[in-house]
Amino acid sequence: MRKRKASRHFNVTDSILMLFFGYCEIRITSAKEEVLNILMNCKIKYNAMSNTGSGMSLRIYLYKKRELLSHLQKSAAEFSVGESKGLPAIFFKLSKRYGIILGILSLLTVTFASEMFIWEIKVSGNENISDSEILHEMAEFGVKTGARISSLDLDSICTKYLIIHSDVSWIRINIIGNGAEIVLREKSVAPPEAENYPSNLVALCDGFVFRVEASSGQVLVNSGEAVLKGQVLVSGLVDNGNETFRFEKSSAKVFALTEDVISVKIPMTYTQKRYTGEIYEKKSLIFFSKSIIFSFLGRNSHTSCDIIEVYDSPVLWNGKVIPISLKTDIYKSYITETIPLTEDEAARLAENELSEKLAFLLGEEGVLISQSISSECDGEFYSLYCTVSSIRDIASEIPIFAN
Numbered sequence: 001m002r003k004r005k006a007s008r009h010f011n012v013t014d015s016i017l018m019l020f021f022g023y024c025e026i027r028i029t030s031a032k033e034e035v036l037n038i039l040m041n042c043k044i045k046y047n048a049m050s051n052t053g054s055g056m057s058l059r060i061y062l063y064k065k066r067e068l069l070s071h072l073q074k075s076a077a078e079f080s081v082g083e084s085k086g087l088p089a090i091f092f093k094l095s096k097r098y099g100i101i102l103g104i105l106s107l108l109t110v111t112f113a114s115e116m117f118i119w120e121i122k123v124s125g126n127e128n129i130s131d132s133e134i135l136h137e138m139a140e141f142g143v144k145t146g147a148r149i150s151s152l153d154l155d156s157i158c159t160k161y162l163i164i165h166s167d168v169s170w171i172r173i174n175i176i177g178n179g180a181e182i183v184l185r186e187k188s189v190a191p192p193e194a195e196n197y198p199s200n201l202v203a204l205c206d207g208f209v210f211r212v213e214a215s216s217g218q219v220l221v222n223s224g225e226a227v228l229k230g231q232v233l234v235s236g237l238v239d240n241g242n243e244t245f246r247f248e249k250s251s252a253k254v255f256a257l258t259e260d261v262i263s264v265k266i267p268m269t270y271t272q273k274r275y276t277g278e279i280y281e282k283k284s285l286i287f288f289s290k291s292i293i294f295s296f297l298g299r300n301s302h303t304s305c306d307i308i309e310v311y312d313s314p315v316l317w318n319g320k321v322i323p324i325s326l327k328t329d330i331y332k333s334y335i336t337e338t339i340p341l342t343e344d345e346a347a348r349l350a351e352n353e354l355s356e357k358l359a360f361l362l363g364e365e366g367v368l369i370s371q372s373i374s375s376e377c378d379g380e381f382y383s384l385y386c387t388v389s390s391i392r393d394i395a396s397e398i399p400i401f402a403n
Helices: 002-006 012-021 032-041 062-074 087-095 098-116 131-140 154-164 343-362
Strands: 023-028 046-052 055-061 079-081 120-124 168-176 179-186 199-203 207-216 232-235 237-241 244-247 251-267 269-287 290-295 305-312 324-340 367-377 381-393 395-399
Touching (some): 012 023, 012 055, 012 087, 023 062, 032 055, 032 062, 055 062, 062 079, 120 131, 131 154, 131 179, 154 168, 199 251, 251 343, 251 395, 343 381
Parallel strands (some): 120 179
Antiparallel strands (some): 023 079, 046 055, 168 179, 199 232, 199 395, 207 251, 237 244, 269 290, 269 324, 305 324
């Protein structure tokens, strides 16, 4: 009994340590007192001791397992050993699975090495220059996925880019972790309409001048006067009197009575794309800029297919994109069909197109006086001819000093 009083039981802290260092369960079916003496003499700590119907059970640290079993085998006790548990047991099981270990090591290696290479490139600030054009030119300077960051002279690259692109006023390449952000600003160019260059107004077609609404420039024609196509209507060379002249921008509207012919031709057949419902896929593994195809279309041809590219890039726990992505090319098969039109259908299409052309001819302030329409169909085309009489602005601005 004294020996049992001398034995120590674990507290909560010891239980947590047992999970960390690992433990196993020992079940004793005979000679229980002898086993307890062995535990105390060898100073082996135990925990979760409980009596069972056939004996007792307890837990010991995993690193004391071999020592205890050596003593129990020499004693008269009958015992059995349970499965090892805790963190060491888990790592021991994983160590037998070489693929998992290799995967973990590879992930750690790639993660730590990621700070040395560019994995992702973003472009911002561009309006007229496309992302693809910027990325293509930066790749020629060495800024691309897979590039070693320490080998790049970013200031020199930005300077070279500005020399080539006169339409860019400022550019900067920022390295954030394993990503590169290209930020640029394009030069703002004033629209030609805002420039006050000297110009003439010439006639777009023949006609009879109806009225002139001029705000600048010297008007050279009067109402009722016949003008020819290309004739100067308003001059940017203005007479100041006293045999002196000045240049200015001509601004005027010259409305004239004109006669125009608008023609429309509609084919009696048209082709239409129709999807067959067949969809094929090709999968590729993209590592940096290298592509490895591991899924093929086989015998299916994709010459008459619409191709959709889908990229799936995994993201690490810290929000970084790794340079590995799965690319899926989706091929949607289609056929083209030739569909004939009836004469009534072709006539409706021709009338719609004629209305659009007429509206464009008259502009916002033009007035339609009369129109005469004729049509014909030769089996291949449906043709529509319209003779239009109208009053419209025929002035077209031409710079006096052209490059």
